Amino acid sequence: MEAALTQVIEMAIALLMAVIAFWQHRRKQEVVAFFDPRDSGVTTPPASVPSRSWTMDDATKQWLCAGHSPDEQASLLQQVADAEAQQKTSYIVSVPSGYYEIEYGLIRGSGKA
Known part of the structure; x- marks a missing residue:
């Protein structure tokens, strides 16, 4: 039973890490899009850019x-x-x-x- 519990905990941690990685990647894309816009017009910074x-x-x-x-x-x-x-x-x-x-x-x- 202990081995099964360990696997469940490991899967939960792996899932949590995947969600965090997805969130960080999405936030990074917002910041990159602000600092390297496709057009040269004035842009409004997203909330994630201090x-x-x-x-x-x-x-x-x-x-x-x-x-x-x-x-x-x-x-x-x-x-x-x-x-x-x-x-x-x-x-x-x-x-x-x-x-x-x-x-x-x-x-x-x-x-x-």
């Missing part, structure tokens, strides 16, 4: 504002906040003295006006 992966951190915001007047700094930060509120992953912020291309919360490029 916001820290597409929002700008404080250090990057300080770098973005460096060398700009207080009015331009306020404008840049407001544009970033607006884009993050819309959950955009790629956008451009601009001020009279230049512009910045932002992607996944990082400065991708910049130029002077």
Whole structure:
């Protein structure tokens, strides 16, 4: 009887592991689809993607504002906040003295006006 019980427990554990593997694979596909979309349009991240992966951190915001007047700094930060509120992953912020291309919360490029 003990051997049969051991087999039942092993089968239950194997089934549980299969369910966990299926769930993890499905979640991985959602994340990959977000970070490597088929089209280049702006996508909304699924709930499984944490916001820290597409929002700008404080250090990057300080770098973005460096060398700009207080009015331009306020404008840049407001544009970033607006884009993050819309959950955009790629956008451009601009001020009279230049512009910045932002992607996944990082400065991708910049130029002077």
